[in-house]
Amino acid sequence: MNPNNGSVPSATQPDTKASQKRKPNRLIHEKSPYLQQHAYNPVDWYPWGEEAFQKAIRENKPIFLSIGYSTCHWCHVMESESFEDEEVAKLLNENFVSIKVDREERPDIDNVYMAVCQAITGSGGWPLNIFLTQERKPFYAGTYFPKTERYGNPGFIAILKKISDLWKTNAESTIASGEQVTKVIQSMVPTTPGGLLTSEIMKLAYEQLRDTFDNIYGGFGSSPKFPTPHNYTFLLRWWKRSNTPPALDMVEKTLERMSRGGIYDQLGGGFHRYSTDEYWLIPHFEKMLYDQALLAIAYTEAYQAAGKTYYADIVKDIFRYVLRDMTSPDGGFYSAEDADSEGVEGKYYVWTPDEIVKILGEKDGKIFCDYYDVSDEGNFEGKNILHVDKPFDAFAKLEGISPDKLQEILRTSREKLFAVREKRIHPHKDDKVLTSWNGLMIAAFAKGARALNEPGYIQPAVRAVNFILDTLRDHNGSLLRRHRLGESAIPGYLDDYAYFVWGLIDLYEVTFETKYLKMALEINKIMIENFWDEKGGGFFFSGKKNEQLIAQTKEVYDGATPSGNSVAFLNLFRLGRMTGNQTLEKMAEQIIKTFGETIRQYPAGYTQFLCALDFSLGPTKEIVIAGEPNQKDTEQILTAIGKRFLPRQILLLRSQKDKILEEIAPFVKEQKPIDNKATAYICENYACKAPICDIDKIIHLLEAP
The missing domain is CATH 3.40.30.10 (Glutaredoxin)
Structure with a gap:
């Protein structure tokens, strides 16, 4: 050593x-x-x-x-x-x-x-x-x-x-x-005017969301309704922090209603851009990569929080869609699919009862049409967008068949209809690869692999990371924005850096290959050098290598995608805790001060920022597992951690063979297995617990409030 x-x-x-x-x-x-x-x-x-x-x-x-x-x-x-x-x-x-x-x-x-x-x-x-x-x-x-x-x-x-x-x-x-x-x-503890935010701002955001929540159909407001995933991930954190059951209820109702609605592609998986109505029925049919990534993360966290396999199934369907339709041969993820085909919006996705019965036969066709609410009059310009408006068990009972039998009929029917749909003229695919959105998708696959204990989801994330590192960096190591038809161009913006670092951190926490953590630190360093505002704090959207326009912007509002500042805010805290680097945490603290007054004006508009604030307020759990990655007891501990909703946690694996981790996180050097058993070293709220080998005791400590 x-x-x-x-x-x-x-x-x-x-x-x-x-x-x-x-x-x-x-x-x-x-x-x-x-x-x-x-x-x-x-x-x-x-x-x-x-x-x-x-x-x-x-x-x-x-x-x-x-x-x-x-x-x-x-x-x-x-x-x-x-x-x-x-x-x-x-x-x-x-x-x-x-x-x-x-x-x-x-x-x-x-x-x-x-x-x-x-x-x-x-x-x-x-x-x-x-x-x-x-x-x-x-x-x-x-x-x-x-x-x-x-x-x-x-x-x-x-x-x-x-x-x-x-x-x-x-x-x-x-x-x-x-x-x-x-x-x-x-x-003697000083108070800073306009200083750090407290959990009260999170409570206010929760109340603002609650006041606009649609108690019947889920979501917020009336129409149009957008799937804003960071609203749900924030509410899950507020539920975890405050033990407020309605916060979890709001998330569950919304995610369930969305996945039963027309906004969700019932045959092919994946979500359309937004719903034009309050029922999640009639979508704008465009499909965006960032929606798939952020919604996969939201459903994954809902699965961790509520433990319902239904949410895991939706995550798997999203990933199936992305791997099938949105992944380039080189491993990068494409950007979007159009709403139109043959000049008509939604034509690729809609059905008539006659089409369905012809493909499935009279008996199964009728069951399918009844379950997915397919009628002669239709619900969209004389045709039908598939959606589910009946409880599954009640429908099975009404049809006089077992739930298992109904499940099998619907599954095989979807496969047959999808095969037919594939022969239609597809909507236009935007096959450019954006670094920022790929970063989100990398994070989604990594988080899904860990929470669902599905190692098969690791490889798509790894391939995308390799694609970006090999293709979307200049000779100085700085990120580029876009790749298409063999050309990578445009110096990256804040979102490209922040989202990619997010993906790298999550990929480390499922593979425990230290090279990803090291790369996250390197990219984060370049981001700070190029985008940090030395005078006012926070990050500019355009950096020193971008074209200088007549004004610079500094985004913090979390709209269709989270702001770069919100994501960078959480990255800084996570990397700071993972490496013991206090400078990164102080920079994150400055972000709170920079945007605090803005957040106070309407906190519900900054829910990704509040996810980071939740982490910063703690208590955080810093977990180091000392053991070898392929060792059975190590895997058992990591699986137990991965399936739980622990939003204020960082996780390191201390293998005796990994000397790189010692260099970037020196505090792990003496954290070793006890009696050759995988050992958990857990610190919380700036205090460290005694090391533990017993899995039941580890789980108890993880689940402690």
Whole structure:
């Protein structure tokens, strides 16, 4: 193991680069891997013992006690952010005696002060940080502190200054009343005018959507009705966060009604652009790649949340359509199919009863027509758009046949009609390949493969990624916008970068091939360099490599597709958590500040942005599985995670053979299988739990609110 890979040194070898610049502190003599990791911090650490306590008495200083363990993610975050920082170290060294304890070596110390932390704060975890008197009595406790105030958490520097001043001016009251000190610390948390958004804005968005919800047919408003998938993924997150059953009900009613309506291609799969009526019956027949991708994601998440195989079946039908009709031989995904064929809108999709009976025969034809509401008068210019308006079980009972028999009749009938339809003149296909929409489709296939436990969906995502990397990048590695007829052109826009990074992150979380995570970081870096607004925050739609027009735009509204800023916002948080890169998270925080006032005006118009806000507000679960990818117990854990709706989760697989992951996520270096068993390392709300091998305990922790 190379001790120079990343910021976290080997547990058994000091960071040689650091050792050339700094002298080791007293922890260099300790055997604990955790203490060895901190041996070259500029903080003058002491191990727990009389030497430290005597120094505190002699110099009349309070004690800062920090407890953790070598494989604790947020312990490493705090080390990198604060304990490696010269400003923090100077404050600690001048005003405190600092002690490091390995909880695995000294669980007795950990147990006592963890109880204190839980009593004071109502929660606990690691890193555990306690301020003590020289008599080892605690007067303030907490877990992870960011260096400066963030997400409502008080900043570590401000805490150190405040406690130091308090100790010097009124040590007696500090010793007498931990509660008083706690109140002082809480009172110092600053409020920023027009600053960070809270969950209240999510609640308001939910209420706005609820007030326009169609309780009979689902969806929002009357007509036309658009399938806006980020509305549903947001509502699922609000349901998960607030335990508000109507939010889930709204999603389920809408998704079910849409998939039973004419907006859904009942024979070929996939969704048309929108419904011209409130019933989801008469569509605008155009089919867009981005709708397939975003709706596949919405139905996948509904399957995870509600556990109904019906939603998984719709996802599979969408994918079947995309693979059959919207995938190029080279692996890229085409953009769209027209609404018209032979100059007539919808002609390709509609039927008469006579056509159906001729193909299926009298008996099955009648059953099919009755079930899909096909009549002589028709519902669209004298012909029929197939849709379902009858409950399946009730219809089977009415026909006097079993549900299984009805299912088989309908399945074979659809196949026969589809074969006939294929011989018709097809609508025009727009066969250009757009990087942005391909990014969405990659994310959809990856998410579907993981949630449905269908490895066959991985390969289409991999092929599309390879197509973009091989075909839609310039010589500098920047993305291009479009490919068609052998030509790739036009410098990519914000959406191209943001959507593609989204796809790469999701693909990593199902394949666990670190090259995809590494590529996501590289593309994200180029995006920041080219699109980030250094003055106002957020991303411009056009970057430095795009043509400079008379004005630049900065999109945040989530319309037919989510805005690039909304997607980039979540990407930054996910990548930040996956790699321990605080700079990315701070940039995401700036996006909140940049667009906060805009979002407040009508939050329901920014539901993809609110999906990212949900992640940022936490609590997040950072999950590292230490095990080999083809190992049975590893697969069992990954399957259990994939089938659950965990929208505020990041997932890494720590294989001993994967050295690249150590370089880009150094905190995983010491996260290893225990007793050769696949082991879950789970951190939540800036605190890490003890490692777990037992699948039932892992599931319990995953499902905990």
